[in-house]
Amino acid sequence: MTRPAYAAVDWGTSSFRLWLMDSQKQVLDERRSGEGMTTAAKAGFSTILSSHLDALAAPADLPVIVCGMAGARQGWIEAGYVDVPASLPAVLEGAVPVPGESRDIRILPGLAQRAADRPDVMRGEETQLLGALDPRAVGQQVVCMPGTHSKWVHLSGETVTSFATYMTGELFDVISKHSVLAHSLNGAEGFDGDNPVFGEAVRAAFRFPQQATNFLFTVRSGMLLHGLSPTDAAARLSGTLIGTEIAGGLTALATIPAIRLVASGRLRGLYEGAFRALSLAHETIDADEAVRRGLAAAAQKLLLAQR
Template structure:
């Protein structure tokens, strides 16, 4: 933790399944940051407030401090359920879930996620990053890709999320690399050429992906291929299959990637193999800008 004696005007919180991140804010600027492993998945409803206070207590004065939180904190299993908003819609609705608190120093607002009824889909947390990107780019029209455990592709027009689609690519990578027969083949290291070849393989013939996955293991057994090449091939096969499925979103579109810098760079490289150029936006900046946009919404009169 930094800035342990700093009082905040308000506090921004990104509360995921595994981790909790918080920032002490003055206006739109973060002046301190703290992290915790007290993610939603480890907490009972009665434990959320104490987990938050433990993290942010040094930033609290005697006055009531607004807290704006996004992510799985608003899930049904979270602190308080923040019902989804149906698309098409703006990424932030002017309504937030308000958990009851015993500490009079905090006033907590939890941001709702988005849902899609036709071609059922949901998101929590990414809507805040989308709102943050649009706050800085209000005239953007195109597609935002948010790479991660569950990668989102969102069609944006006129300041609204029109539709979106989720791919479990990151989770599949983790499961295959750690739980499948390929766990004996995957290790640290990387090979750019192997990644690009795997991407183009599954983009052109996604139906062969299962066979090509097993070939990673067979190739290493028979030809002692580099473990870095194995990891790159696995990543390329999965991202290539995702791009094949997401083609209606990215083909001919203005594309911006918002996520981990290294993962976003892989997506950019994969898209480039199809002559689809993209830009990368900073994920943390987008999250903070989105939480700030939510704070500003509470100051505006409701219609």
């Protein structure tokens, strides 16, 4: 096998992803597990990382670039935040080396928005942004990164000017399991972004986001009065939350540029369906590919250029 040049790691709160990369930014091998920050804080970050590198027979001196929650205050080594407005390439300068390790390990910082009325933070998504953006792009860009806590980012060229976090995924989980709406979703099956009830809910919430909590209650009243099925109830709940999020993410824009959607799996299909329902131009970048590209750019500047 081609000798790896570095290992790229995306270390989340509940997940761990590692890729062995060659000097041409190609993936040679990978490891995935549920050993996120919560587990690693108990078992040891160094222990978990070494176990995965050993499983791939990685060289003992292989450098490692890490993004995500390993750099949080409760993580391995705190990597802090870079304040916006911030140039994404300049964010790499805030990388923190892990002391006491035999190999060169660098952890990337997050981004912070310190405005008193809109404080916000991100950690890990800044690396996805670095990998998702076209460096030749000029003018305003809008990036949507769905998840448990979705991020909407406004940029001018490669400079992050502002961003906002929406607790869409977490709200769906809490509401569907621990609210009066849980009974309406009992027995719901999977649905996709082309579900007509989902699309209708997206359009209604996008147009009237101030009515969101009323729209949510129609999940229950729609079942009681009109026989809304559990699957369509779940689609209405999802569409209402996503439509409200999109309305917030596009607030204050005089003109809406094509949205760069960084997503994969089921969320990719739901958000693409939502954008179609709203006739919003968009381009999709696979989330895994984006984070690998961002980590590759960081490795090139921080690790490989010095060897």
